[in-house]
Amino acid sequence: MAKKIIFRADGNSTNGLGHLYRLFSLVEIVKDSYEFVFLTHESSTNDVIPKAYPTVIIPKAIGVEEEPEWIAANLFPETHIIIADGYQFTTSYQKEIKAKGYRLVYVDDLVKDHMYADLVVNHSPYIREKHYTKEPYTKLALGTQYALLRPLFLDEATKNKTITTIDTAFVCFGGADPYNLTIKAVKGLLQISNFKTTHVVLGGAYKHEDIFALEAKHSDKLKTYKNLSEEQLIKVMQQCNFAIAPASTILYELSCVKMPILSGYYVGNQKYIYKGLSEKRTIFEGKDFRNYSVNEFEQKVKLIIESNSIQTYIDHQKSLFDGNSKVRLLGLINGLTISFRKAIEEDVLQVFNWSNDVLVRKNSYNSEPIKLENHKKWFHKKIRDENTLFLIALINNEPAGIVRFEIDDSYATVGILVSKSYRGQKLAGEFLKASAKKYFEIYSVPILAYIKKDNKASVKAFESARYTYFKDEIISGCVSFVYKLEKEDG
Numbered sequence: 439m440a441k442k443i444i445f446r447a448d449g450n451s452t453n454g455l456g457h458l459y460r461l462f463s464l465v466e467i468v469k470d471s472y473e474f475v476f477l478t479h480e481s482s483t484n485d486v487i488p489k490a491y492p493t494v495i496i497p498k499a500i501g502v503e504e505e506p507e508w509i510a511a512n513l514f515p516e517t518h519i520i521i522a523d524g525y526q527f528t529t530s531y532q533k534e535i536k537a538k539g540y541r542l543v544y545v546d547d548l549v550k551d552h553m554y555a556d557l558v559v560n561h562s563p564y565i566r567e568k569h570y571t572k573e574p575y576t577k578l579a580l581g582t583q584y585a586l587l588r589p590l591f592l593d594e595a596t597k598n599k600t601i602t603t604i605d606t607a608f609v610c611f612g613g614a615d616p617y618n619l620t621i622k623a624v625k626g627l628l629q630i631s632n633f634k635t636t637h638v639v640l641g642g643a644y645k646h647e648d649i650f651a652l653e654a655k656h657s658d659k660l661k662t663y664k665n666l667s668e669e670q671l672i673k674v675m676q677q678c679n680f681a682i683a684p685a686s687t688i689l690y691e692l693s694c695v696k697m698p699i700l701s702g703y704y705v706g707n708q709k710y711i712y713k714g715l716s717e718k719r720t721i722f723e724g725k726d727f728r729n730y731s732v733n734e735f736e737q738k739v740k741l742i743i744e745s746n747s748i749q750t751y752i753d754h755q756k757s758l759f760d761g762n763s764k765v766r767l768l769g770l771i772n773g774l775t776i777s778f779r780k781a782i783e784e785d786v787l788q789v790f791n792w793s794n795d796v797l798v799r800k801n802s803y804n805s806e807p808i809k810l811e812n813h814k815k816w817f818h819k820k821i822r823d824e825n826t827l828f829l830i831a832l833i834n835n836e837p838a839g840i841v842r843f844e845i846d847d848s849y850a851t852v853g854i855l856v857s858k859s860y861r862g863q864k865l866a867g868e869f870l871k872a873s874a875k876k877y878f879e880i881y882s883v884p885i886l887a888y889i890k891k892d893n894k895a896s897v898k899a900f901e902s903a904r905y906t907y908f909k910d911e912i913i914s915g916c917v918s919f920v921y922k923l924e925k926e927d928g
Contacts, residue, residue, distance in 0.1 A: 515538050523544075545560075547711070562581070585690050610641070624636055681697055780827075825845045891918060
C-alpha cells in the first residue's frame with residue numbers, strides 16, 4: 439500500500455519557529471514523490487505554514503500524551519509515515535508512535551533521549567553515532583550532508599563565490615529572538631563606517647518594537663523584513679557580504695549563499711551546530727550571545743573585517759554544504775517504503791529498458807546492448823525457473839529496480855539493478871538488505887556477489903548490506919571481488 443507522509447511540528451514565540459521551517463524544507467524535498475499532510479497543534483503559530491500545504495490541526499485539548507492515540511484514530515498507520523521535529527517528541531512519545539505501527543523519522547538537535555524512531559536526522563557536523571543511545575533498528579543520518587535546506591539554498595550551495603569587499607550586512611536571530619539580540623547587533627554595525635546598508639530579517643514570532651524606531655532614524659542604512667518567502671529571503675542574502683546569525687537553520691542557509699558570518703548561540707539546541715561549524719572554520723566564533731553588548735558586537739565585527747582569512751571560511755562553507763542533501767534525504771525516506779514482489783510477465787519491457795541503461799551495461803560482465811527478442815526469451819525462462827528468485831523492488835509501491843537470486847545446491851548468486859530514477863539515493867544497499875531477509879526466509883545456502891573491482895559504488899552497497907569480502911576471481915576476463923552473505927549475517 440502506498441504511504442503518505444505526516445509532517446509533525448509546532449512553533450511559537452517561546453520555542454521559536456525552527457522546527458516548522460526545518461520540516462518545510464523536507465516538504466519541498468518530497469512533495470513531488472509523496473502525498474503529505476502537515477500536522478500541527480492548535481496552540482502553534484500556524485499562520486507561517488504555507489497555504490499550499492494540506493494542514494490538519496490537533497485540537498488544543500489534546501496533550502502530547504494523548505497525541506499518538508489521536509493521530510492513529512485520524513491518520514492511519516497503515517497508510518502513513520510520520521516525520522516529527524520537536525522537543526516534546528521524547529523517548530516515550532516515539533515508543534508509543536512505533537507501537538501504533540508507524541514508521542517514524544525524528545529530526546533531532548538535542549541528542550538527549552533514547553531513540554525509538556526508524557530514522558534520526560541530525561544535521562550538526564559535530565555529532566557522531568557514539569553520542570546516541572538507540573534501538574538496534576534505528577538508522578542515523580548525521581552531518582551537513584543531510585542539511586535540512588530548501589531547494590533554492592541547495593542550488594545556491596553549488597555555486598562558487600569570492601568576497602572582496604565587506605559593506606552590506608545581514609542580521610537575523612530567528613523566529614522569536616527572546617534576548618532581542620537583533621537591536622544590539624544592528625547598533626554595533628551602525629557604528630562601523632564600512633557598512634553602507636544592513637538588512638534585518640525578523641522572525642514570525644518577533645515581538646520587540648525598538649528595531650522599527652531605529653529603522654526610522656537610519657532609513658538610509660537600515661532595512662527590516664518580516665515573513666519573507668524563500669525566494670525573497672535568498673534575494674536579500676545575495677545582496678549581502680557579511681552576516682550575524684545564531685547557529686540554527688538560518689546559519690546553514692547563509693553558508694550556502696556564502697559570506698563571512700559571526701555566529702554564536704543563545705539556546706541549548708544551537709550549541710552542537712556551533713561547535714561543529716567552529717571546528718571546521720566555517721564561521722567566526724561569537725560563542726554565547728546571550729549577554730552580548732552593542733560594543734561586543736562592534737568589536738567582533740571589526741576583527742573579522744581586518745581578518746585576512748575570509749576566503750578560507752567561504753571555501754569551508756562550500757565544502758560542508760554541497761547542495762546534494764535533497765537526494766540523500768529523499769533516499770532515506772524512500773528506504774522506509776521498500777517492498778518486493780515477484781517479477782511477472784507484464785514486467786518484461788520495464789526490465790528490458792532498465793537492463794539496457796548505459797551504466798547498467800557498463801557494470802555488467804557482458805556490456806553489449808541486449809536485443810529485445812533475446813531478453814524476452816531469457817525473462818520468461820527466469821520468472822518460471824524454480825531455482826531463480828526474481829524480485830521487483832518497489833519504492834512506495836512504484837517499481838524501482840531488481841534483485842535476482844540464482845540458486846544452486848551450495849550457494850546463490852545475487853544481481854541487483856536500481857532504476858535510473860532512484861540513483862544517487864544509496865538505495866542499492868537497502869534493496870540488498872531487505873531482499874536478503876526475504877531470501878533467507880525461503881533458502882539457507884549463502885549468497886555470493888560478483889563485482890568488478892573498479893565498481894566502487896557496488897562494493898560500498900554490498901558492504902553496507904553486511905556482505906563481506908570472500909575472495910578474488912576472474913570473471914569473463916575481469917578481475918573481480920566475490921562478496922558473501924551467510925544466513926546468520928543477513
